[in-house]
Amino acid sequence: MYVTCLDLEGVLVPEIWIAFAEATNIPELKITTRDEPDYDKLMKYRIGILEEHGLGLPQIQEVIATLDPMPGAKEFLDALRENGQVVIISDTFSQFAAPLMKKLGWPTIFCNELVVNETGKIVDYKMRCEPSKLTTVRALQSCGLETIAAGDSHNDLGMIKASKAGFLFKSTEAIKAENPDVAAFEEYDDLLAAIKAAMA
Numbered sequence: 001m002y003v004t005c006l007d008l009e010g011v012l013v014p015e016i017w018i019a020f021a022e023a024t025n026i027p028e029l030k031i032t033t034r035d036e037p038d039y040d041k042l043m044k045y046r047i048g049i050l051e052e053h054g055l056g057l058p059q060i061q062e063v064i065a066t067l068d069p070m071p072g073a074k075e076f077l078d079a080l081r082e083n084g085q086v087v088i089i090s091d092t093f094s095q096f097a098a099p100l101m102k103k104l105g106w107p108t109i110f111c112n113e114l115v116v117n118e119t120g121k122i123v124d125y126k127m128r129c130e131p132s133k134l135t136t137v138r139a140l141q142s143c144g145l146e147t148i149a150a151g152d153s154h155n156d157l158g159m160i161k162a163s164k165a166g167f168l169f170k171s172t173e174a175i176k177a178e179n180p181d182v183a184a185f186e187e188y189d190d191l192l193a194a195i196k197a198a199m200a
Contacts, residue, residue: 002199003140004080005133005159007151008090008109010034011169012073013100016064016092017046023063026053034172037154039091043125056120057095064096069103076188077104083196087140089133091155093125110136134158148198150191157182165198167191 009015009032021029028049036042050056080086088109090097095114101107112132115124129135137147137159147163149156152171160166160182168176168184169191176184185191 001084001145002164003085003087003145003147004195005087005089005137005140005147005149005163006077007133007153007156007169008088008092008097008100008111010152010171011070011150012077012088012104013069014067016060016067016096019067020060020063023066024053024055024059033091033153033155034175039127039155047122047124050122056122057114057116058120060096061099064099067100069100072188074104076192077107079192080195081107083199085145087136089136089149089159091127091132131155131158134162137162148195150195165195167194 006012015032017032018030021027026049029046031042031045033039033042077086086107088107090109090111092111093114094111095116097109097111101109110128112128113126114122115126117123133156137149140147147159148165149159149163150167150169151160152169154175157179160168166182168179168182170186171184183194185194
């Protein structure tokens with residue numbers, strides 16, 4: 001039995017931190033896991049920028065409420081779920097994901113948690129496990145499942161390379177160049193065809 005493991009941001013929905021950076025005109029928040037592979041370093045940097053500007057979870061959630069899945073994402077996800085189980089494995093946070101999961105038809109998502117104080121200030125974060133994506137794929141495999149994985153960033157490469165088949169989707173030229181052995185796609189139809197072929 002196959003389970004397809006997908007990244008969320010940059011694959012199915014826009015990058016939340018980039019959208020927030022643009023909404024608040026704080027370009028420092030545009031850095032994502034495409035740019036910084038050390039997730040702990042990245043999150044501590046983000047939390048510091050938020051504190052510097054007096055921003056917290058409520059302001060981020062206001063921006064998230066305006067976001068929609070990427071064009072074609074829900075249709076892709078629906079078609080994929082007709083062919084097997086799908087799990088979204090993301091380094092986003094449950095406090096961010098819910099409105100977007102609703103728009104995607106409530107797929108299963110495994111993600112992390114923000115630590116937020118009573119004023120809405122983000123003070124820390126809790127990873128579900130380390131490293132979250134690779135560990136989750138290994139756990140699914142230990143249950144007798146074959147995994148197929150797709151993502152766009154540095155932190156997706158572990159699960160992509162550990163799976164029976166793995167793909168880059170809408171990734172950067174630099175990441176694609178660093179990983180020439182990983183097939184890369186830009187369109188949902190092409191990714192869906194590749195996943196189906198891997199299951200055949």
